[in-house]
Amino acid sequence: MASHDDIPEIALEWHRAGEGAVLATVIETWGSAPRPTGSQLAISGDGRMMGSVSGGCVEGAVIAEASAALGDGRPRLLTFGVSDDEAFAVGLACGGTIRVLVEPVGPALPAGLLAELVDARAAKRPVAMLVNVESGEHRLLGPEDPRAAARLRSDRSGLEEDGWFIGVHNPPLRLIVVGAVHIAQPLLAMARIAGYQPTLVDPRSAFGSAERFPGETILEDWPDEALDRLAPDGRTAVVTLTHDPKLDDPAILAAFSSPAFYIGCLGSPRTHGKRLDRLRAAGVAEEQIARIHAPVGLDIGARSPAEIALSILAQITERLRRG
CATH class of the missing domain: 3.40.50.720 (NAD(P)-binding Rossmann-like Domain)
Structure with missing residues (x-):
């Protein structure tokens, strides 16, 4: 049964079924953001979703942008400020700011690379998915690569100064x-x-x-x-x-x-x-x-x-x- 831990798998399944799929990823946070960097939300072509990027504060806006991304095939980089009132509603003491990368599977996020990620996760191999937020280039790296090793070891996804976001996918x-x-x-x-x-x-x-x-x-x-x-x-x-x-x-x-x-x-x-x-x-x-x-x-x-x-x-x- 699919769960909130299976977001890449769900996105790939929707894409392969011809339903259309978008993967939204929190790439950066400031303040008391509701969800940590690396959190993901999958959105299908008919508006179904699995996962979360904010605990409910901005999901509606992300879904709207996902629909638009499926229409034109282009990724979006969104910035949201979460107010204190909205943060309190999801259990936080104060608000913050989050940046979310919205990528339609296929046109922006290569389906073959997503499939490789899903295979690595199934085999319980630690792997990092990299995306350049400026160029849209993607890479998949293992712990033997110096660029991914430190983040895999610390279990911490994050945006590097050179514009590469490193998303960590570790086995349990x-x-x-x-x-x-x-x-x-x-x-x-x-x-x-x-x-x-x-x-x-x-x-x-x-x-x-x-x-x-x-x-x-x-x-x-x-x-x-x-x-x-x-x-x-x-x-x-x-x-x-x-x-x-x-x-x-x-x-x-x-x-x-x-x-x-x-x-x-x-x-x-x-x-x-x-x-x-x-x-x-x-x-x-x-x-x-x-x-x-x-x-x-x-x-x-x-x-x-x-x-x-x-x-x-x-x-x-x-x-x-x-x-």
Whole structure:
């Protein structure tokens, strides 16, 4: 089922169906803009829409311009000021200004390039769509390109000084938690709020039960087998919570063979010291061992399970955003 996260896919579907499609993108904001840079709205030839560029403040005007763009095939660069009253209506304290690029698919936004973007998103490959707001030229770049790398890493679309807008399309963030212990309960819930797709791994069915973790994705595989199936990528964090070397160590070793951006392990300094002894005895290189965050979480004096979960998610966020 289509969702507000599938805007490029919806626009391409409408175009291929011969209905006509326009993609509107927030390329720049000032002040307390209702929607962040990179937000998109798809408009069909018959006026249907999916997504949002302002939370409702300027959608009507954007749809009118989209209709005109379908008629003449030319893109539009629109600037809107969102008043304080309008901002308050969508939950903001004050107004701001947004610039929206409106592109009809086909005449302005090449359908073939849009299809490449959709394919990359389906394959969960990080990719950036670039458009020059003056010339209308488009490019599709991966994380190996210096121009796109920094913005993909920071998850932040934006307009460059040379007139190129870089729209970030990253695969979802994921969190793999090994150990269905009490800390995992608030950690999974917090992670989902922060935009992660969490998966819980624990072969002990009594621990990882649906009653204890309602609605969660739970794998009862052995941790190394589960990580092999899940294939952590550069937008995946792995956290071990069991305290049991038979469960934690295989997960850590499996995480080492992946590009996971974060590996965190619960345990006291003494417990972690024993963990390091085991890993070194197993021949793990020091550069791999240095990837472990342990004792897991930022040192904020956390005591309760929820506070510890908060410290873990904060450290994961720090690692993701600051590197």
